[in-house]
Amino acid sequence: MKRLISIFLVLALLVCTIPAQAAAGTLRRGSKGREVTKLQNALKDLGYYTMAVDGKYGKGTEAAVKAYQKKNGLAADGIAGPKTQGKLYGSTAAAPGAQAPSAETAAPAAGAVSSSSLSLGSSGSKVSAMQEKLWYLGYYTGSADGNFGTDTYQAVAAFQKAKGLKKDGIAGKKTLSALETAWKAAKTAAGSLPDEAAALLNRIAAGSGAACGTLVLSKNGQTFLTWSFGGVNDRTCFRIASITKWVTAIGLMTLYDQGRLDLDRDISEYLPFQVRNPAWPGTPVTARMLLSHTSSLSPDATVYRPDWERIGKNGYDPVFDESIRPGTQYAYADYNGALFGCLIEAITGESVQNYVNRMVFAPLGVTAAYSPNFLPAGTPAKDTLKANGRVAISVKNDRNARYNNTADPKGNNGYTVGRLYISTSALTRLAQMMLSGGSLNGVKILEPSTVALMEADQPGLAESRYGLSTVRHNQFPGGTWYGHQGRYSGLTSNIYYQRETGITLALVMDGYDYQLQDNIVMPAVMLLNNMEMLSALSAPVPGQE
Numbered sequence: 001m002k003r004l005i006s007i008f009l010v011l012a013l014l015v016c017t018i019p020a021q022a023a024a025g026t027l028r029r030g031s032k033g034r035e036v037t038k039l040q041n042a043l044k045d046l047g048y049y050t051m052a053v054d055g056k057y058g059k060g061t062e063a064a065v066k067a068y069q070k071k072n073g074l075a076a077d078g079i080a081g082p083k084t085q086g087k088l089y090g091s092t093a094a095a096p097g098a099q100a101p102s103a104e105t106a107a108p109a110a111g112a113v114s115s116s117s118l119s120l121g122s123s124g125s126k127v128s129a130m131q132e133k134l135w136y137l138g139y140y141t142g143s144a145d146g147n148f149g150t151d152t153y154q155a156v157a158a159f160q161k162a163k164g165l166k167k168d169g170i171a172g173k174k175t176l177s178a179l180e181t182a183w184k185a186a187k188t189a190a191g192s193l194p195d196e197a198a199a200l201l202n203r204i205a206a207g208s209g210a211a212c213g214t215l216v217l218s219k220n221g222q223t224f225l226t227w228s229f230g231g232v233n234d235r236t237c238f239r240i241a242s243i244t245k246w247v248t249a250i251g252l253m254t255l256y257d258q259g260r261l262d263l264d265r266d267i268s269e270y271l272p273f274q275v276r277n278p279a280w281p282g283t284p285v286t287a288r289m290l291l292s293h294t295s296s297l298s299p300d301a302t303v304y305r306p307d308w309e310r311i312g313k314n315g316y317d318p319v320f321d322e323s324i325r326p327g328t329q330y331a332y333a334d335y336n337g338a339l340f341g342c343l344i345e346a347i348t349g350e351s352v353q354n355y356v357n358r359m360v361f362a363p364l365g366v367t368a369a370y371s372p373n374f375l376p377a378g379t380p381a382k383d384t385l386k387a388n389g390r391v392a393i394s395v396k397n398d399r400n401a402r403y404n405n406t407a408d409p410k411g412n413n414g415y416t417v418g419r420l421y422i423s424t425s426a427l428t429r430l431a432q433m434m435l436s437g438g439s440l441n442g443v444k445i446l447e448p449s450t451v452a453l454m455e456a457d458q459p460g461l462a463e464s465r466y467g468l469s470t471v472r473h474n475q476f477p478g479g480t481w482y483g484h485q486g487r488y489s490g491l492t493s494n495i496y497y498q499r500e501t502g503i504t505l506a507l508v509m510d511g512y513d514y515q516l517q518d519n520i521v522m523p524a525v526m527l528l529n530n531m532e533m534l535s536a537l538s539a540p541v542p543g544q545e
Contacts, residue, residue: 027080031057039080042088043068045150089120118171122148130171133183134159136195138203162206193225194537200530201227204523211389211490211511212382215527216424219535220502221432221440230510234428237367237381237421238508239393240493241486244420245337247368247430249291249469250446251356252340253454257447260347263288263468264460267339270346271409275339278312279322287343289327290336291454291468294461296324297335304338304414330464334417337469341416342409351405352416363443364429368422370415371403381421385490385511392489418488424506431483431497431504455482475518476528478503485520494524503535 027036036055043049049064062078070076072087080088118127127146134140139162140155153169160167163178171179190198205213212230216223226234240247255261261270266284268274275285277296289295298321310316319335341352348355353370361368369375372395384393398419404412429440434454438446454468465471473481479500486493490511497504507524514521520528527534 025085026082027057027085029057029059029062029078036061039065039085039088042150045154116173118148118176119169120148120150120153127152130176130179131155133179136199136202137179137182137186138199138201138206141203158206162209189229190227193227197225197534197537200526200534204526205229208509208512208514208523210509210523211385213507213509213523214424215508216428216504216506217531217534218428218432218504221436223428225534232380232382232508232510234425234506235367235380235423237369237372237375237379237423237426238491238493238510239384239395239398239418239488240420240422240427240508241418241488241491242334242337243422243427243484243486243493243495244370244416244418245340246469246484246495247360247420247422248337248340248344248352248356248416249454250430250434251352251360252287252291252344253446253450253468254359255344255347257450261287261343263291267343270343271339272346273308273410274311275308276311277320277322277324277326278317279320280325281312283326285326288458288468289461290339292330292458292461292464292466293332293336294327294330294458294464295333295336296321296326296329296331297333299331299333301333301335304335304417305411308410327461329462330466332465337417338413340469342413345407345412346409349407351407352412353403353405360430360445363445364433364440366422366426366429368420368426370419370421371401371405372399372421373403374405375421382510384488387490387511387513389490389511392491418486424508427493427495427506428504431495431506434482435497435499435502435504473518473520473528477532481505481528485524487514487521490514492521492523494521496524496528498531501531501535503531505531 025035027039033055036057037053040049040053040055040061043064044053046068048068049061051060065080065084066076066078068088069084074084074087118130123146125146127148128144131140131142131144131152134155135144137159139159140152142151156171156175157167157169159179160175163182165175165178186198186202201215210230212232214228214232214234214236215226216234217225228234252261256263264286267287267290268276268284277283277285280296285295297319301319303318306318307316311319321331324331344352344355353374357369360366367376367379372381375381381395383391383395386392433440433445434451437448438444438451454470455472456467458464458467469484470482471484473496479498481496481498483494483496490513492509492514494505494507505524505527507527509521509523516522517525
C-alpha cells in the first residue's frame with residue numbers, strides 16, 4: 001500500500017513539472033508542436049518573430065508574443081492564451097512600429113462573415129482556386145494549399161486596394177467577382193505566355209503599383225516576349241528620359257566613324273563657346289570624357305543654357321564641380337548628355353533631330369523624335385506621369401512647346417538630356433543593332449570596332465561605370481548587360497543587351513514610386529534575375545524581330 005501511494009506521489013510530481021497547456025490551447029514557455037509552429041509563423045508574417053520556426057516555445061517566441069501583446073493592447077505576459085490567439089488569428093494585428101489596424105482594415109473575427117465568403121481560417125478547394133488566381137495576378141507568392149492564412153489575407157487585401165474595393169481581406173462576392181474578371185483579362189492578355197512567366201510579369205506590375213508599362217524581349221534578333229498593361233503597348237512612344245543620351249551617343253559616334261569627331265580633342269575647338277572647368281583652365285574637356293561621365297561637369301547642373309563667357313567669373317558657375325580635375329573621377333551628370341547634341345549640331349550644321357533621324361532612325365525604320373511634333377501622324381504617345389499617376393509632362397504641352405529645329409549648339413543643348421520620344425519596339429531594334437556589331441538586316445549604322453569601343457573601359461581616364469554612354473552590369477546571370485537607364489518623375493526606362501545570350505530587354509514603367517537596387521529600378525532587376533526562365537519558357541513571337 002505504501003508503495004502504491006509513493007507511485008501516485010511521483011506521478012503527481014511529474015505532472016506538476018510538465019509545462020501546462022490550458023484546455024483552451026494556451027501556449028507558453030516550454031510548449032512544443034504544431035500549434036507553436038503555427039504561432040511562430042503568424043508572428044513571423046507580422047514581423048515580430050525573426051528566429052527559425054522550430055515549433056519550440058522558447059525565449060525568442062515569448063519575447064515576440066510580448067511585443068505583439070504590447071502593440072495590440074493585450075496583457076504583455078508572453079503567454080499565448082485564448083485572447084492573444086484570437087486576436088492574432090482573427091484580426092489584422094499591428095506590425096512593429098505601426099499603429100493597430102482600424103475597424104475598416106481589420107480582418108473579421110471568426111463567424112463575422114457570411115458562409116459564402118472566404119476569410120482567415122477558411123480552407124478547401126475554393127480557397128486554393130482563389131490562391132491560384134491571386135498568384136497568377138502577382139499578389140500571392142505562396143502555394144495553393146487551400147488554407148486561408150495571413151499571407152492569403154494580405155494578398156486579398158492588396159488585390160482589393162489595387163481594384164478600389166473595401167480593403168478588409170475578406171473574399172466576399174464583390175472581391176471574388178473582381179478577381180475572376182481580372183484573372184480572365186490577364187489570361188487573355190498573356191495569350192500563349194506560360195503561366196509562370198505571366199505570373200512573374202503580373203507580380204512586377206502589381207508590386208510596382210505603376211499605372212502602365214511595356215516590355216519587349218528578343219533573342220538573336222527575334223522577339224520572344226511582348227507584354228504591356230495600363231493601355232499602352234510596345235509601339236507607344238514615351239519621353240524616355242536619360243536613354244536619350246545613349247541614343248544620341250549612337251548618332252554622335254557616327255561622326256567618329258566618319259573621321260569628323262576626335263574623341264580626345266578639346267570640344268571647345270568644335271563648339272562656338274569654350275568649355276572649361278574654371279579651376280582647371282589648362283585641362284581640356286573631351287568628347288571621351290563627356291561620354292564616360294568623367295568630364296567634371298556637375299551632377300547638380302540644371303541650367304542647360306548658361307552664359308558660357310561668365311563661367312568661373314564673379315561666382316557664376318552653375319556647371320562644373322571645381323574640386324575635380326577633368327578625366328580623373330566618374331560622376332554621372334546630365335550635362336554631359338546635353339553637350340552631345342551641341343557637338344552634333346556644331347560639326348554637321350544640322351539640327352540634332354534631322355541628323356540623328358537621317359543617320360540612325362530612318363535607316364533602321366525606327367520611329368523616334370526629340371519632340372512629339374516630329375512623330376508620324378497617328379503615332380501613340382504617352383504622358384510622363386508622377387509617382388501618384390498624375391501628369392508630370394504632357395504630350396500636348398510638349399507639342400505646343402517651341403522646338404528649334406536648326407543647328408544652334410549654344411541654344412539647343414537641353415534637347416539631348418532626356419527629351420527623346422521612342423517606343424520599346426524601337427529601342428529593341430537599336431539594341432539589336434548594337435548586339436549585331438553596328439548593323440541590322442544589312443543596314444550599317446556603326447563600325448563593329450566602334451560598338452566595341454562604346455562598351456569598353458576608356459584609356460587614360462578614371463574608372464567609370466560607362467564605356468561611351470553605355471553602362472555595364474555584370475551582377476546578373478548569363479554575362480554582362482550593356483545599355484542605359486532613364487528616370488524622371490514617376491517614369492523609368494531600361495534598354496539592355498547581353499552578348500553571351502543574344503538577349504535584349506526594353507522596358508518602360510510609368511506612374512509609380514520606383515525603388516532601386518544597385519541603382520537599377522526593381523522591375524528591371526526582377527527581369528534580369530529571371531531572364532533565363534523567361535527566355536526558356538517563352539516561344540518567339542511570329543513575324544517580329
